[in-house]
Amino acid sequence: MRYYFLLVFCCVCTLGAKAHPMPNSVILLDIKSKGVAAEVQLPLSELELALGHKVELGPALHAYLLAHVRPQSLEGQPWTVQVKDLHIQPAEQTATGPYNEVTATLWMEPVNGTSVRNFSLHYDAIIAEVSSHKALVSVRQDWERGKYGEHTFEVGVIKLDVKSGTIEPLIVSQEQGSLWKGFQSMVSLGMQHIAEGTDHLLFLLVLLLPAPLLVRQQRWDGYGGTKYALMHLLQIVTAFTIGHSITLLAGALGWLRLPSQPVEVLIAVSILVSAVHALRPIFPGREALVAAGFGLIHGLAFASTLANLQLDATRMGLSILGFNVGIELMQLIVILFVMPWLIWLSRIPAYKYVRVAGAVIAGIAATVWITERI
Known part of the structure; x- marks a missing residue:
């Protein structure tokens, strides 16, 4: 009987876990003339799980982000990445309800004047340590195509490929706009x-x-x-x-x-x-x-x-x-x-x-x- 109740308890806990999925990361891209500004929203609980300790907004987190956000030109030339700002704020996703997130503002710039509209985004923050995690990537602003404000459009999802055990980069390819x-x-x-x-x-x-x-x-x-x-x-x-x-x-x-x-x-x-x-x-x-x-x-x-x-x-x-x-x-x-x-x-x-x-x-x-x- 004791084992029966233990089994029931485990089932209830499992169903509860399925009913409340963990939030995903969100990456919002602003396409500029000389580079791409990225706002990376990382769920605090997931980030602490990936790091294995309490999150502190400092050099260690800067280094972590720079190691896990690696944009490249389609020819394989790495871009420069700078962490401009870090802060913690409340957030909410429809499926998960309210939670806290770390919001990082990054500036990503190509070298040798290559296109800012076509690049590959190598990204594995949290995903490398928490295999079920995903990053939802959207373009928030692209002035030359008349895109700005609240109406973002999704570019793709970065996640672990279970079969190959790899995290494939996301190809960001935007149509050419004009002044x-x-x-x-x-x-x-x-x-x-x-x-x-x-x-x-x-x-x-x-x-x-x-x-x-x-x-x-x-x-x-x-x-x-x-x-x-x-x-x-x-x-x-x-x-x-x-x-x-x-x-x-x-x-x-x-x-x-x-x-x-x-x-x-x-x-x-x-x-x-x-x-x-x-x-x-x-x-x-x-x-x-x-x-x-x-x-x-x-x-x-x-x-x-x-x-x-x-x-x-x-x-x-x-x-x-x-x-x-x-x-x-x-x-x-x-x-x-x-x-x-x-x-x-x-x-x-x-x-x-x-x-x-x-x-x-x-x-x-x-x-x-x-x-x-x-």
């Missing part, structure tokens, strides 16, 4: 950023709400005429464009950096200020200056998207231009749709209720965003 394709992708990214950036659009639209109206006795009055409305609208849009273009350039090039939280709070504040102005004029005739001033803040939020790409000078220059073109195109589409309606509605008395309703809704949204972001 033009990278530029096009930045235009699309700029358009997407505005289309999905509710706060940016809301600021501009609420500031435009009273633009066709005249001011009398510190209150919004009637329609100022088609020429007046068009000139006022164009001045506001142009000023906002100039403002965000300046800080987009400065932020993307690293000349000006602010933490993201105060920038996001100030963007919400800009919406609240424009909502109050739409209810009652607090800066009549100076809307263009206000649009330019708050545009500087909005541009810093735009810049963070590009700064995170960490591109060389040529590609960063094209990215700034393309991203800004995309922003302006989407803004132009929105303005061309909204402007005729603003001019038409502002001619009728009921526009007062449209303006007040829009301002109140924007003010509520801005107040919620300010609370959340603080």
